[in-house]
Amino acid sequence: MRTFGFPEFLFILEAAKWTVALSLIAFIGGAIGGLAIALSRTSDKPLLRVLSGGFIQIFQGTPLLLQLFLVFFGAPILGLEINPWVAAGIALILNSSAFLGEIWRGCIQAVPSGQWEAAQALSLSYVARMRDVILPQAFKIALAPTVGYMVQIIKGTSLAAIIGFAEVTRTGQIINNATFQPLIVFSVVAGIYFVLCWPLSLLAARMERQHAQALAR
Amino acid sequence: MNYTFQFTEVFAAWPLLLKGTLSTVQLSVLAMLLGLGVAIVCAWGKTAGPRPLRWLINIYIELIRNTPFLVQLFFFFFALPALGLRWTAYTAALTAMVVNLGAYATEIIRAGIESIPKGQIEAGLALNLKRHEIFRFVILKPALRTVYPALTSQFILLMLSSSVVSAISADDLTSVAANLQSQTFRSFEIYIVVAVIYLALALAFTALFRTIYRLTLNYPAGR
Numbered sequence: 001m002r003t004f005g006f007p008e009f010l011f012i013l014e015a016a017k018w019t020v021a022l023s024l025i026a027f028i029g030g031a032i033g034g035l036a037i038a039l040s041r042t043s044d045k046p047l048l049r050v051l052s053g054g055f056i057q058i059f060q061g062t063p064l065l066l067q068l069f070l071v072f073f074g075a076p077i078l079g080l081e082i083n084p085w086v087a088a089g090i091a092l093i094l095n096s097s098a099f100l101g102e103i104w105r106g107c108i109q110a111v112p113s114g115q116w117e118a119a120q121a122l123s124l125s126y127v128a129r130m131r132d133v134i135l136p137q138a139f140k141i142a143l144a145p146t147v148g149y150m151v152q153i154i155k156g157t158s159l160a161a162i163i164g165f166a167e168v169t170r171t172g173q174i175i176n177n178a179t180f181q182p183l184i185v186f187s188v189v190a191g192i193y194f195v196l197c198w199p200l201s202l203l204a205a206r207m208e209r210q211h212a213q214a215l216a217r
Numbered sequence: 218m219n220y221t222f223q224f225t226e227v228f229a230a231w232p233l234l235l236k237g238t239l240s241t242v243q244l245s246v247l248a249m250l251l252g253l254g255v256a257i258v259c260a261w262g263k264t265a266g267p268r269p270l271r272w273l274i275n276i277y278i279e280l281i282r283n284t285p286f287l288v289q290l291f292f293f294f295f296a297l298p299a300l301g302l303r304w305t306a307y308t309a310a311l312t313a314m315v316v317n318l319g320a321y322a323t324e325i326i327r328a329g330i331e332s333i334p335k336g337q338i339e340a341g342l343a344l345n346l347k348r349h350e351i352f353r354f355v356i357l358k359p360a361l362r363t364v365y366p367a368l369t370s371q372f373i374l375l376m377l378s379s380s381v382v383s384a385i386s387a388d389d390l391t392s393v394a395a396n397l398q399s400q401t402f403r404s405f406e407i408y409i410v411v412a413v414i415y416l417a418l419a420l421a422f423t424a425l426f427r428t429i430y431r432l433t434l435n436y437p438a439g440r
Contacts, residue, residue, distance in 0.1 A: 057416075058416065060419075061377075061415070061416040061419040061420065062377065062412045062415045062416050062419075063377040063378065063379075063380035063381075063391070063412075063415055064377075064378075065380045065381055065383075065391060066380060066391065066408055066411060066412045066415060067412075069404070069408045070405065070408050070409065070412060073404035073405045073408060074405050074408075077220045077405055151282075151283065154285075155283075155284070155285035155286070156285070158285035158286075158287045158288060159285075159287060159381065161287065162287075162381075162384055169285065169287055169288055169291070172288075172291070173291070176295065181299070182291070182292075182295035182296040182298075182299050183296040183297075183299050183300065185296075186288060186291050186292045186295060186296045187292075187296070189288050189291075190280075190284045190288050190289070190292060193283065193284045193285055193288060194280065194283045194284055197282075197283035197284070198279065198283045201279070201282065201283055
């Protein structure tokens with residue numbers, strides 16, 4: 001039987017790069033999807049609003065784990081060859097699209113309505129109105145909650161372990177099965193997540209304070 | 218796409234699914250109540266307690282909020298028994314849920330407590346209310362009212378993340394689904410049905426929380 005030593009620690013630490021990679025995929029994909037959702041939610045077309053509202057309701061109202069299972073077991077039905085990488089990536093992208101979409105919808109609507117009216121009065125097109133007037137202001141409001149949500153994404157990637165994706169948690173389980181030292185193994189695993197997440201949490205809190213101060217002035 | 222959906226076997230297993238749904242509801246409701254208790258105590262400690270206590274509570278909150286629930290669950294289920302603690306998957310799952318919710322809800326309730334104007338507490342003092350009465354009626358109740366939406370959406374997130382306890386095979390809806398899946402091999406159909414049940418539960422809890430608000434916290438705001 002192996003005991004937990006430096007090589008085992010390195011083995012888990014190395015898996016952190018897959019956690020980071022999966023988080024980045026989920027964030028970038030989720031940012032693109034989330035922007036589309038946020039724009040549909042604030043659009044003046046009722047059909048877009050209903051569709052994006054339904055999308056958000058479904059992904060916020062069901063567990064992320066079930067979404068992972070549905071993609072993992074559902075893709076072969078559509079005839080797609082699927083591995084844990086693709087399944088975890090797709091499920092996390094869809095999930096973060098819903099959450100980021102809802103966060104950003106709030107930020108877009110938080111831009112004072114006078115800005116909308118002024119942009120309309122200047123007869124700016126929808127694209128120009130959004131790109132040059134609304135979104136830059138919404139971006140500032142969105143910064144803190146978005147960084148905060150990145151922490152949720154990193155933590156969410158741990159669920160990919162359940163469908164067999166070898167990131168930090170799964171690697172921890174494997175090492176634990178080989179060493180039977182759960183206390184130290186899962187402390188190391190938790191420590192790695194903490195090191196990834198805590199700076200982001202602190203950053204989000206700082207941005208929020210700065211934003212509150214800027215508003216108070 | 219040449220796949221025929223077969224829901225018959227899934228629906229035939231409805232007694233199992235019902236049982237799983239009930240255990241998820243029971244687990245979540247217990248965790249919500251206990252977690253709320255933990256959070257109220259910690260929020261009091263963080264706003265009025267001595268400095269070392271505040272420190273400890275802060276460490277607890279930061280540790281829990283910056284690590285995944287699944288890892289916390291593994292820690293409670295695999296690591297603590299290695300220290301000699303003997304408990305079942307169910308107790309480990311419930312404890313992990315309470316500890317997890319406690320940390321998030323502490324921060325939410327603390328924000329509510331800090332939003333109470335100082336004059337309101339002084340008014341309580343002027344009325345010669347006892348310390349615990351001031352905390353209960355003058356601070357906590359209006360604070361809970363202020364943060365009610367945030368608190369209840371945290372409760373619903375907890376109910377949804379309870380599906381993760383199936384990873385240590387504690388009894389819940391998702392583990393029922395996993396068992397059915399290994400017997401019938403209709404994984405996709407089963408998980409669709411179970412996802413719909415979770416969605417229904419989330420909507421039901423939302424309605425329940427709205428009713429609780431109407432019955433307990435719906436008094437006119439004083440401003």
